[in-house]
Amino acid sequence: MIIDFHSHVKISKKSRFMPDYFREMMYEAKQNGLTALALTEHFNTIRFFDIYAFLNEQYKYVDGFYDIDGLKLFPGVEVDVQEVGHILLIGDRKEVCSIREQLTDFKEEDRFIAFDLLMDLADQYSLIKIGAHPFRDSTPLARNVSKVQLQRLDALDLNGKDLYAKGVETCQQEVKELADEIGLPVVGGSDTHQFLQYGSIVNEFEYDCSNSNELMQAILQKKYQLKVSDQLALKVKSATIVKKYMKKYMQEVDTVSL
Structure with missing residues (x-):
């Protein structure tokens, strides 16, 4: 199983959920070799529950995942905390x-x-509890809560956007050092809002998982490997550029429609 633990299906928090865009994202995820995704949409995105209403209507839910034409989609959410950080x-x-x-x-x-x-x-x-991009300049969770508090998490996120922004070696080192210090595993997430970013970082599991309990056991037993793409910089930069112009276009369309 090849899974991305941090992914979105909306361009931004303020954008509406678009079924055609969702289907395109899922198709491109599979084209990039992924067999599973964790859908960690922002908890305060507009009309959050539209996503799950669509999924429940259109796709079969099996044990602990949605079957998206052969791709496993595990439900999730990304939550902001008061101290400044994301979970x-x-x-x-x-x-x-x-x-x-x-x-x-x-x-x-x-x-x-x-x-x-x-x-x-x-x-x-x-629920699996993952500290998202713990050293991101804008939301540095690891600098805002204590190490004792961080030990309540199940894992830390090695994030595609941060690997690109900070440099692969620097980002990997700071996350690994913290993880080793507090005794947590590290899992990878692309943090994509646009499909070009898929595959920038993945987790290759030794076997398939069907629910969060199985995922958690595989993580704890270290039955997986993190893989950072040689094309990470191209994937993240191109996705960022496309996302920027898609957001601008959607804002203009919404303004005209008003």
Whole structure:
């Protein structure tokens, strides 16, 4: 199984969910060799539940994933915390939607949920808890919460965007050093909003997983390898450029329609 643990299906938080764009993203993910994705859309994106309404209507849910024409799509969400940082939560669709509903009052920047409170909430479910891009300049989770707090996570995210922005060796080293210090595994996520970024970093598992519990066991047992693409810079830069112009175009269209 080849999986990306950090992916989006909307261009931005303010953009609407577009089924045709979703289908294109899934097709291109498979074209890039992926057999599985964790759908970690932002918890405060507009009309978050439109995504799951579409998935429930259009695709079969098997055990712990949506079957997207042969690609496994594991439900998830990306949550901002008060201290400034992002957490990926991955699990069963009912649990992901339930925890998102409980975060309704925490969607605004001045009301983001505290890290410990989010961990308490997530611990009530069977969710994988991943510290997203822990050293990103804009959301440096690792610098804003203590190492004891970080140990409540299940893994850290080696992020495609950060690998590109900081340099592969620098980014890998700082995440690995922290992970070793606090005793957490590292998993990879492209953090893509645009399909050209797929494959920039992947996790090659030794066997298939069908739910978050199986994923967690494979991670803990280190039954996988992280692979960073030789084409990472091209993939991330091209996706960033395309995303920029897609956002601009969509804003212009929305303005005209008003």
